[in-house]
Each structure stands twice: as structure tokens, then as C-alpha cells.
Amino acid sequence: MPPAREEMFRRSALPSVPKYQRSDMAESVLTQGAMRFNRFDVLAEQLIEHEGQRVTRGELSAASVGILKNRLDAHVLPYFKYIPPSQVTPMMLDAFVKRLTDSKLSSTTVSQYLVVVRKLLKLAIRHGFLREIPELPSVKVANRPRSMLSLKEYASVVRMAHRLSRWGAKAPEVKSSAGHRERFWVQTRHLHLPPDMAWAIRFMVNSFVRPGDIRQLKHKHVQVVRGSSVYLRMNLPQIKRHDAPMVTLRPAVNVYEALLKKAQADGYGQPDDYVFLPAESDRTYALAVLGFWFKWVMREAGVASADALGRDRTLYCLRHTSIMFRLLYGQGIDMLTLARNARTSVQMIERFYASALDGEMNVAMLQSRRSQKG
Incomplete structure (x- = not known):
């Protein structure tokens, strides 16, 4: 109208x-x-x-x-x-x-x-202006799960991120830092890919964190735990009213230790320093740089920027990938434990993650048979 x-x-x-x-x-x-x-x-x-x-x-x-x-x-x-x-x-x-x-x-x-x-x-x-609420229109909310990467796509993206950082490749066709800053722009020093991008991809897929967690994650929030299991315990700032500690998968420990070693070599790595892009005090910009790098790496790896359903693949799809990998490949995964560790609810897992599962994704489990007792 x-x-x-x-x-x-x-x-x-x-x-x-x-x-x-x-x-x-x-x-x-x-x-x-x-x-x-x-x-x-x-x-x-x-x-x-x-x-x-x-x-x-x-x-x-x-x-x-x-x-x-x-x-x-x-x-x-x-x-x-x-x-x-x-x-x-x-x-x-x-x-x-x-x-x-x-x-x-x-x-x-x-x-x-x-x-x-x-x-x-x-x-x-x-206030007495109305006796009752007028009838509100009925709007059916359609659950739209975020996109994810397959195992093959995930491996391709990680390999390409490492390759681009070793080659010292320069990002093509980006906005410069000159002129009026109306939209996101990339500083010259961020046109070459450091190893941080590969680490960020692997860290997110092995830790269930949101991009917002990556933005505010400091070394004081991370503790390496070595016992019967090896993992990171993260006491992140509250987000979406969730404040419980999170634990990671073992590969995240290797990523974090590599990040910490590089940070210390660059003069960072103190408890109040950020884990990712610690030199950037503007954390909104730091997260935007990671998002820019991720799209660049996907393009170079031949991974589509949108999935078959037209859903964009952004940094957030790495969290979706992390949770989906646990649902697909985790042995006897408990939904409540997964939800609490990912700082979400079982209902959200069922609506936006498990709803995207289909039989072919885990056909081996569907076709499995119980072993006969001797």
C-alpha cells in the first residue's frame, strides 16, 4: 500500500x-x-x-x-x-x-x-484505554535453519585458508579505507590472509561458539583442561541470557595453543587480550574482517556462498556446522547436554538444527543391525 x-x-x-x-x-x-x-x-x-x-x-x-x-x-x-x-x-x-x-x-x-x-x-x-486486546493477525512462523558445511566442504575451506595464508595471497576487489566510512571497509593490512582465519574456522566448528563469542573471547575466559579428556573450558560473558561454562572438542585445544603462541610472539596473549585479532580494539570491525575473510576463502575453495536452499553461508554457519556434526557423528550424543553446552535450548536444537536432518545424512545408522548374542 x-x-x-x-x-x-x-x-x-x-x-x-x-x-x-x-x-x-x-x-x-x-x-x-x-x-x-x-x-x-x-x-x-x-x-x-x-x-x-x-x-x-x-x-x-x-x-x-x-x-x-x-x-x-x-x-x-x-x-x-x-x-x-x-x-x-x-x-x-x-x-x-x-x-x-x-x-x-x-x-x-x-x-x-x-x-x-x-x-x-x-x-x-x-491505562484504561482498551478493555481487551483486539484480535491480532495470525502469522505462521516458518523455521528456517541456517546453512552448514559438509565434511568435504569444511575440509576444503580449512585447507584453502591455510594455503592462502602461506602464499601471502591478496584479496581481490575490496573497498579501500579511503573516503567516507558509510559501509564496512577493509584496512590494507587485512588484505593478506594470516593463519587466524583457518584457526577461527577450526575453533568454531570444534567449540559450538557463536560469532559474537569470537568477538569478545579473551584469554582469561579460556582454560586448558588435561585429564581423562582434553578440552577447553570457556567461561564466556553472558550472551542471550546464557552464562554457563562451555567445553570444546579436543581439536580446539591445538588451535588455541597455536593462537596463544602466535599472540605471545606478537606481544599479546595476556589475560585481557582478545584471542582473535587482538590488535583490533574495534571488535565489531574485527568480526567483520573475519566474515570478509571467510567469504574470500569459500570463494577460493570453490564452496558456494549459499546452500542448495539459497541460505547464505556466513560465519554463523560454522556454529550450525558444529552442532550438526555432533548430531550426525557424535556417538550417543545427549540432546540436553549438547544444548546446554552450546548455550541454547533443546527446543532450539530441534527447531533449527535437528529439523534439518534427513535419513540419508546418517544412512549407515539407519541400516545398522544389533549384534547377536552368542
């Missing part, structure tokens, strides 16, 4: 709201000069304040409040600008979903926007 028609629709819809939708309390409040509070921007400020209190109590992450603000500014407040909360109708909510759909947002994102609107309408009920 064009913006002009959208605004006309919203304005024309205001008088048609049936009076019974308001509560008796709403009628009295509105006649007592509280009309200035019957606005979505005022309710949005209150919602942000309430969510901020939840952050203080440890119920919510600070990043969630940032996402909430972005969604309010991007679509919620621009759409509901001329609609008092007391006059919201199901038709208006349908038109809001159409706006989001026309903006090419996924069903998951649309559903998350409706959660924000629902919270605002609940505040409107508390």
Missing part, C-alpha cells in the same frame, strides 16, 4: 471504531484530559522504561532493549503515529502486517513485531 493511501486508510478508520470497545474507565479517563497519554509514542516510552527495569533485574539482556527500540522506530511508531491506542481495530493490525510483509520481512520478524504491538496494547489496557 503506498504511504499516502496507508495514511488515508488509518485516518478514515478512526471514527468507525465502535464505542463499546472502550471500557467505562477509558471513557472517564479520556474525558478528564488524559487524551495526551492515549498515544503510542507515550506508551512506547513507558514500555522501554519497563523493559529497562527487567534488564536491571537480570530478566532480559540489554541488547533486547536495543532491538525493541529499533523496531519501534522502524515500523511500529511510523505506522501507529495517527492512531490512538483506544481506537485500534483488527483491520488496522492487518494493514500493519501488510506493511511489514511489503517490506520483505520474514514471518519470524513479523511475529516479533506483533509481540511489540501486543505489549503496547497491554499497556493501553492498564
